[in-house]
Amino acid sequence: MKPARFDYVRAESIAHAVEVLADAGGDGKVLAGGQSLMPMMNFRLVKPSVLVDINHIAELDRIEHRGDRLHVGALVRHRMTAEDALVVRHIPVLHHAMKHVAHLTVRNRGTFCGSVCHADPAAEMPMMTVLLDGTIHTASPRGSRALPARDFFVGSLVTALEPDEMATSIEIAVPAEGSGWGFEEFARRHGDYALAAIAVLMERRDGQARNVRVAMMGVGDTPLRLLDVEAALEGREVTRAALDEAIEALKMSIDPNSDLNASSDYRRHLAAVLARRALGDAWSRTRQTSVEIAA
Numbered sequence: 001m002k003p004a005r006f007d008y009v010r011a012e013s014i015a016h017a018v019e020v021l022a023d024a025g026g027d028g029k030v031l032a033g034g035q036s037l038m039p040m041m042n043f044r045l046v047k048p049s050v051l052v053d054i055n056h057i058a059e060l061d062r063i064e065h066r067g068d069r070l071h072v073g074a075l076v077r078h079r080m081t082a083e084d085a086l087v088v089r090h091i092p093v094l095h096h097a098m099k100h101v102a103h104l105t106v107r108n109r110g111t112f113c114g115s116v117c118h119a120d121p122a123a124e125m126p127m128m129t130v131l132l133d134g135t136i137h138t139a140s141p142r143g144s145r146a147l148p149a150r151d152f153f154v155g156s157l158v159t160a161l162e163p164d165e166m167a168t169s170i171e172i173a174v175p176a177e178g179s180g181w182g183f184e185e186f187a188r189r190h191g192d193y194a195l196a197a198i199a200v201l202m203e204r205r206d207g208q209a210r211n212v213r214v215a216m217m218g219v220g221d222t223p224l225r226l227l228d229v230e231a232a233l234e235g236r237e238v239t240r241a242a243l244d245e246a247i248e249a250l251k252m253s254i255d256p257n258s259d260l261n262a263s264s265d266y267r268r269h270l271a272a273v274l275a276r277r278a279l280g281d282a283w284s285r286t287r288q289t290s291v292e293i294a295a
């Protein structure tokens with residue numbers, strides 16, 4: 001299919017992009033990698049009157065390391081994020097998650113920010129933004145905002161962005177040195193959107209799990225932080241019994257939808273299986289790192 005008629009504007013700056021969005025009166029759309037927007041326009045699921053192409057705003061095309069936070073500009077592609085030296089070395093959970101995003105051609109064009117703004121409940125980057133204590137920086141005619149990820153995802157394909165507002169960058173935390181990580185995903189075929197996925201971070205001090213962070217997708221309309229699962233492990237050694245308690249907490253705290261791909265019961269079962277593996281991996285990677293440091 002072909003999209004409905006639209007105007008195209010090549011934005012020369014963030015201010016220009018915001019001005020065009022405001023002039024469109026709520027009917028404009030930012031064009032980043034186009035990997036989700038163009039298919040939706042071709043199917044006429046969205047019919048913006050104007051596309052604001054941000055691909056030529058050079059200042060958006062960079063990753064910056066500031067203190068213990070990483071700022072990912074709105075034009076940073078999935079591939080660039082995955083291959084960034086700091087991500088590879090210090091945020092291996094994000095490097096690993098990127099391998100599960102679609103295929104190379106999509107990863108060459110699609111952007112981290114675009115994925116977060118698109119807010120597909122089965123996409124990896126919204127979940128990673130929640131896991132990594134993300135903040136979405138935005139610009140609009142009213143100025144700039146910094147929206148915590150926990151307030152950003154409102155529903156399936158719905159965010160807290162106003163129609164005349166664009167994301168300029170996403171800020172994520174660099175995990176503490178020695179953190180263990182786990183990532184598990186199940187999709188029918190490699191590169192497909194996942195039925196469910198989980199990402200975990202934890203530190204280990206005095207034989208106990210600390211700063212446990214657990215995020216999941218595919219089990220709700222938005223990516224979820226699983227606070228009850230985190231609480232079940234915080235301050236404890238991650239033994240089989242502790243994992244059993246964490247998995248019980250997980251089952252109680254999610255209420256997945258049934259859809260064409262899977263029933264609610266199946267998704268809950270899948271979530272538990274993935275969680276047990278990811279939590280165990282995170283704990284054992286923490287231990288391995290401690291051993292390396294001790295040696």
Ligand SMILES: Cc1cc2nc3c(=O)[nH]c(=O)nc-3n(C[C@H](O)[C@H](O)[C@H](O)COP(=O)(O)OP(=O)(O)OC[C@H]3O[C@@H](n4cnc5c(N)ncnc54)[C@H](O)[C@@H]3O)c2cc1C
Nearest residue numbers: 030032033034035036037102110111114115117123124167
């Ligand atoms: C075949 C295929 C398979 C895929 N598989 C996966 C997968 O397994 N996992 C996954 O996570 N994704 C998958 N995707 C989606 C892909 O990751 C997209 O790149 C991503 O969802 C959107 O990023 P984009 O830069 O292409 O955004 P676009 O398509 O340009 O935009 C998407 C939406 O976000 C808005 N937007 C974009 N940038 C901004 C901004 N800076 N400010 C405000 N609004 C903005 C747009 O207006 C639009 O509404 C797949 C895509 C395809 C085509």
